[in-house]
Amino acid sequence: MFYALCSMKIIYMNNAKIKKIAIEAAQEAGKMLLKEFENFDRTKSELKSQLEIVTKADLKSEKMIIKKVKNSFPDHKILAEESGKQKGSADYLWIIDPIDGTTNFSMHNPLWSISIGVAYQDEIILGVVYAPFMDEMFIAESGEGAKKNSPRQGGASKKIQVSNITEGKVLNTFCHGSSKAALKKAIKYYNYQKLHGFDCRQLGSAAIELSYVASGRIESIVIPGVNAWDVAAGVLLVREAGGRVTDSDGSEWTLRSKDIVASNGKVHDQLLKVLKRK
Numbered sequence: 001m002f003y004a005l006c007s008m009k010i011i012y013m014n015n016a017k018i019k020k021i022a023i024e025a026a027q028e029a030g031k032m033l034l035k036e037f038e039n040f041d042r043t044k045s046e047l048k049s050q051l052e053i054v055t056k057a058d059l060k061s062e063k064m065i066i067k068k069v070k071n072s073f074p075d076h077k078i079l080a081e082e083s084g085k086q087k088g089s090a091d092y093l094w095i096i097d098p099i100d101g102t103t104n105f106s107m108h109n110p111l112w113s114i115s116i117g118v119a120y121q122d123e124i125i126l127g128v129v130y131a132p133f134m135d136e137m138f139i140a141e142s143g144e145g146a147k148k149n150s151p152r153q154g155g156a157s158k159k160i161q162v163s164n165i166t167e168g169k170v171l172n173t174f175c176h177g178s179s180k181a182a183l184k185k186a187i188k189y190y191n192y193q194k195l196h197g198f199d200c201r202q203l204g205s206a207a208i209e210l211s212y213v214a215s216g217r218i219e220s221i222v223i224p225g226v227n228a229w230d231v232a233a234g235v236l237l238v239r240e241a242g243g244r245v246t247d248s249d250g251s252e253w254t255l256r257s258k259d260i261v262a263s264n265g266k267v268h269d270q271l272l273k274v275l276k277r278k
């Protein structure tokens, strides 16, 4: 009993430190990225693949965040979009997207974010998404709910919740992985929703779309061919805000899932039905 209580206390203290470091890392990277964003020259970005670009700002942001994490938690594992995996002996995994929405960033569209998720033994326990231009930070801790604040403006955090909308003005969003199969699935989904639903659009940052589902600003996001770094933080935001997150077959979403369907819960079955259509 005594040892169980002691180890619970250690985990709690560790998680509080993890949260502090994740928030600080997102804020520090955000500050640097805003300066880069100001005068960003689109011709300076490089193509990673036919559908993906990378900029010096992505690399700089990722380096800053990883350095901060490694300084505080040298034994934690890391999965980051641009540099991949780093091994560690601890059961904690940091899942980092240094800029989610790089294409938006490059075209001077302010809808881009920094996404930091932390998993313990494969379960996401912390999600931080920061959209620096709007100064909106979304934070979820497992079992503690989801909140939003504005670090530059200060003030208290506000609890966020998914919407109650079930029909009519349902706002769906989507994006897709870079494979042809994922792209085709997304286009088929978009085609159906555009012709049969109220609206379906691509905001260009999966982390922001998930944060918006969690805040009740939109009802869903669907991503065939998902990358863990784009969504790890946002998954917890949606769950903690009362929504539902699954794979496209309806099974509970895990870090190994291929697709993602995240919603306010109320429209979820309708989305799965659309995705199952031949």
Ligand code: IPD
Pocket: 052, 081, 097, 099, 100, 101, 102, 103, 174, 175, 176, 177, 178, 203, 204, 205, 206, 207, 230
């Ligand atoms: C991208 C964004 C976008 C989605 C792409 C992702 P990135 O992430 O999340 O919304 O459509 O599939 O790759 O490359 O800007 O980090």
Ligand code: CA
Pocket: 058, 081, 097, 098, 099, 100, 101, 102
């Ligand atoms: Ca990225």
